[in-house]
């Protein structure tokens with residue numbers, strides 16, 4: 001069975017995901033697209049050679065009889081409305097991060113999904129599908145490291161545009177780590193603090209850069225994450241889990257080593273698309289297979305909600321400079 005997919009939001013990642021579903025993955029076909037910028041949607045149809053109808057609105061696309069499943073890849077503030085509409089229509093929906101821009105928005109989605117009686121939402125936290133992070137999870141779960149005690153991590157981008165402002169370091173960037181560490185450790189957060197080191201001269205006036213986020217989990221694991229979005233040299237994701245019996249480091253992306261001109265060197269990626277290319281493939285294949293089987297798995301609405309709650313507290317901590325408490329409501333049995 002081919003899962004007939006409608007894509008809402010045909011910008012950068014909407015096009016990327018449409019390309020991979022059409023050219024790399026199996027079992028799915030893009031039959032519908034929609035974007036507030038209709039010309040943009042039409043251009044993607046033409047560039048990718050899709051046999052897809054362009055809908056004037058996301059709501060019409062969701063309601064279409066020949067759309068079995070929905071991809072929401074529009075701007076964050078529009079996600080909640082589309083995910084709710086897909087749940088209402090009983091259609092599986094893959095939603096890029098963030099699930100919603102407020103914790104309340106995520107809660108609304110959870111309530112609707114529970115009301116619908118089955119999981120329909122997969123959130124685009126693709127790091128869970130990255131082979132390096134999966135090895136780390138196995139090492140932690142298998143007890144090889146003993147109990148995890150600390151995580152040292154970094155999320156570095158070469159540069160960010162003018163529209164990237166201080167809270168985006170949390171909502172746009174750290175949000176991936178906020179999900180990944182909960183998943184790696186099978187734990188939740190208890191507190192957050194954000195420190196601002198000396199600012200790089202490469203950052204524009206509306207963004208504090210770099211930032212250091214300090215998290216504590218319920219089980220007492222201490223985590224430090226450096227967010228440095230104008231680091232200049234490349235896109236660099238680092239993670240080391242320190243356990244009682246040893247340390248596990250996230251593998252570096254595969255790269256040739258050169259011995260040349262008196263130097264030993266290897267290239268550093270510049271772009272998150274390449275760094276997580278394989279993870280995006282695996283996550284979307286899982287969504288297509290889940291939609292075909294009527295069984296959606298992977299990062300859930302609850303995970304989107306948990307990351308949003310922690311993210312909101314981190315933004316509060318940016319503003320207060322204090323250690324702020326993170327309180328997670330009890331997880332409904334529906335989410336296992």
Ligand code: NAD
Pocket residue numbers: 008009010011012013014034035036037040058073074075076078096097098124125126172272
């Ligand atoms: P983008 O600006 O390139 O594309 C977003 C598209 O959504 C635009 O074409 C815009 O016209 C369209 N849009 C806006 N409002 C809409 C509406 N109401 N209905 C339909 N379309 C609408 O942005 P992007 O970089 O592709 O990011 C899109 C989403 O994907 C964001 O939520 C972003 O956080 C997420 N994202 C995730 C990753 C990841 O690593 N998982 C990476 C990049 C972006």
Ligand code: ISE
Pocket residue numbers: 157172173176272
């Ligand atoms: C971007 O929005 C993403 O989601 C990428 O995965 C992330 O690493 C990058 O820093 C963000 O800008």
